[in-house]
Amino acid sequence: MSAELKNVTLAANEMAREIERLKIERDELAVAAKRASVCLQQFIDDNVDPGTEALAAQYEVNRLLAKLEVNGAVVEESEYLSRFSVTPAEVHRFLAASLAEDVHLRYQQAVGNRAVEEAAKDIRMESHSPLAGEKFTNGMVFAADHIDPLKGGGHYPSELIRFGEAGGAR
CATH class of the missing domain: 1.20.1270 (Substrate Binding Domain Of Dnak; Chain:A; Domain 2)
Structure with missing residues (x-):
């Protein structure tokens, strides 16, 4: 060629x-x-x-x-x-239309649990600051353990979040 x-x-x-x-x-x-x-x-x-x-x-x-x-x-x-x-409400509408409600809740819980785990870890890290007293440190660690899904805390959210509806996240 x-x-x-x-x-x-x-x-x-x-x-x-x-x-x-x-x-x-x-x-x-x-x-x-x-x-x-x-x-x-x-x-x-x-x-x-x-x-x-x-x-x-x-x-x-x-x-x-x-x-x-x-x-x-x-x-x-x-x-x-x-x-x-897109907005969270648009993503929610797409997922709500595409997934069964229990599957949608489990998806939200996977995301929510990960966020709570990270927050609990941050609380534990802050509890060990040199300015925190022993009671304060113990209280913070207890609170972090109480909410952390890895330490037996609940699943977050406990109910499906319905974006854009009354009482839901916007």
Whole structure:
């Protein structure tokens, strides 16, 4: 193969990869726009008078989305969550929709237990400061042992945390 033909082939391969990358980015943007459209529609449905700006924005987003022919399978919701910054409430909604409630609780407990173990370790380390008296040190170690899952403490959280709901974490 001549050098000129190799260069043309390489350029064609690079162009094909770039086209594929742009298609994936377009699909990601379309999926994000669809999610924004759903949120905007929920806002419109939940408000007695959502305002003409919200109605106009929803119309425009829907009009533009109708023009796009996209492969929605390219970007699943889990990929969307891993690619963009999301709130704990969005992660919670995804997990709640994807997992059985007891499995979701065990997942939260695995994360919570690890955080409590780390906090208990820090309490034990602080209890040995030169300024702490013996009673204070013993009290801190007792408290750390009491909450530490590795030392027989409870599982944290004890109940499923429902983000965004009344009484839950935000």
